[in-house]
Amino acid sequence: MIKLSKSCIDSKEKEAVLRVLNDEYLGMGDSVKKFEEKLSLYLSNNVSCVSSGTAALQLALEACGIKRNDEILVQSLTYVASFQAISATGAIPVACDIDDKSLTICLKDAKKKLSNKTKAIMPVHYSGGVGNLSSIYKFAKKNNLRVIEDAAHAFGTEYNSKKVGSFGDIICFSFDGIKNITSGEGGCVVSSNQEVINYVNDSRLLGIEKDSEKRYLSERSWSFNVKNQGWRYHMSNLNAAIGLEQLKKVNKFFKIRKSLAKRYDANFLKSKYISSISRNYDEVVPHIYPLRIMKKFNREELRSYLLKKNIQTGLHYQPNHFLDKFFKKKLTLPVTERIFNQIITLPLHPDLNLKDIDYISKTLKDVLKEI
Ligand SMILES: Cc1ncc(COP(=O)(O)O)c(C=O)c1O
Known part of the structure; x- marks a missing residue:
């Protein structure tokens, strides 16, 4: 059977997982830190790893202060993950049409759907292509919108000779089992805006302030403060170990x-x-x-x-x-x-x-x- 898609792994990923199992620290720790460092180098940007691409999108939106009844422009032709991530924040996904060549969001239609509740646009890099990304950024700037790129399909893609994830506002990748690289399940939020990354670093660990730094050392916080809604959306060492091997390939x-x-x-x-x-x-x-x-x-x-x-x-x-x-x-x-x-x-x-x-x-x- 010729499979539509599959995880492409060999003994390297299996050995890496075994090393984590032998360490007996399976949660978020040193491997996640290393995976983030390698991704940062690859993308020349700041990275926070999370449990899925959907979680990455949700936390990225929350990091921008998106809240109930805000409106987010997004193409209808996308995986339901993009829509669910938006509605998880209480915001409303405003379904837009696509350009019939690139199958990415049609800006003409997005412009028609702009309202005073519109807070962000989520361009989806359908099948790996990014469409006219610079026009999207121009449109966003003009209308004071945040841009959260759903780059689940686009790890490795370049635009104007720059890697997707190395420029822009907030970029979210997925590393689920069949993506361009996989960590089994997983994803990441990428941004040059350190406040966004700090927000995601906390919110992926139930909003516990600076808990990431403890976790990287295989420890945890016992006295802490929480200011924002948080979730259990961090990445585990098991997943990061797979991701690290995939990144070499x-x-x-x-x-x-x-x-x-x-x-x-x-x-x-x-x-x-x-x-x-x-x-x-x-x-x-x-x-x-x-x-x-x-x-x-x-x-x-x-x-x-x-x-x-x-x-x-x-x-x-x-x-x-x-x-x-x-x-x-x-x-x-x-x-x-x-x-x-x-x-x-x-x-x-x-x-x-x-x-x-x-x-x-x-x-x-x-x-x-x-x-
Ligand atoms: C376009 C798109 N966005 C978001 C996601 C969500 O990624 P994940 O499955 O890692 O939650 C996917 C996953 O297939 C996707 O195809």
């Missing part, structure tokens, strides 16, 4: 991901029915490979046909404005709704090779001629 991983996506693009270039998402894979590290089918088709039938040929596929994503929790009467997002009917995601992970990509491409092209 970024060059290899990213080279493979880019070359596989380029091969798909080349295979589909002349296809009548398949349209690739426009990405420059010299800059973008693709996390997933969604594409658009430009003819009427039944997605579930196509997916089960491909499954019979040992090819797993995915759907990134059901628009969030279709979900009961976030549904708003009268809201239609024409581009999102059109593109949602066209998309399907093909396998992409560093344990695949070009032969696999050719097999998947040919199988898809053949079946589209028949249906």
Whole structure:
């Protein structure tokens, strides 16, 4: 079976986890500190590691003082994690349409949805691409908005020759099992604003002031103060140990991901029915490979046909404005709704090779001629 995505690990991660187990200190400690230091070096920025990408987004919003009934602009075509992280703070995710080339937030639509309650914009780096990020920052500056980048898909991606995470307001990554690098589960908040990082360092540990410093030394605070709502969202040494090994492999991983996506693009270039998402894979590290089918088709039938040929596929994503929790009467997002009917995601992970990509491409092209 060719998997849609998977964790790509070897004996290095297994040995690292074993070392933590042998240490008998599994919680947040020295490995988390080291992982943060290495991430800081890689991104040239300040980093706070947390338990998931969703937690990173929630704490980043809270660090900006986002509160009940504030409004956050976000594209509807994203994982429900972006929406749930916003609503966890009490704020309201305002579902925006997407640009039909990049599949990232449509600024024209975001501008229409701006209100006096709008406090932030959350650009989602769908599949690894960042869209027109400098326009988003200009728009945010003009309207006094914070920018919290949902960069769950974009670890390693560059924009104007700078790594995502090395510039901007607040950037949140996910290291869940299938991301560009994994720590098993995990995520991080990145910002040059030290106040944001200090806030997250405390709020990930129930709001206990400066507890992170104790934890790094395998200790904990016994007398402390708490000023803000906090959560148990810190990262464990077990997860950080995996992340540290993965970080050593970024060059290899990213080279493979880019070359596989380029091969798909080349295979589909002349296809009548398949349209690739426009990405420059010299800059973008693709996390997933969604594409658009430009003819009427039944997605579930196509997916089960491909499954019979040992090819797993995915759907990134059901628009969030279709979900009961976030549904708003009268809201239609024409581009999102059109593109949602066209998309399907093909396998992409560093344990695949070009032969696999050719097999998947040919199988898809053949079946589209028949249906
Ligand atoms: C776009 C997007 N945002 C946020 C997240 C949340 O990350 P995590 O699963 O680590 O909570 C994901 C995870 O898949 C995602 O795809």
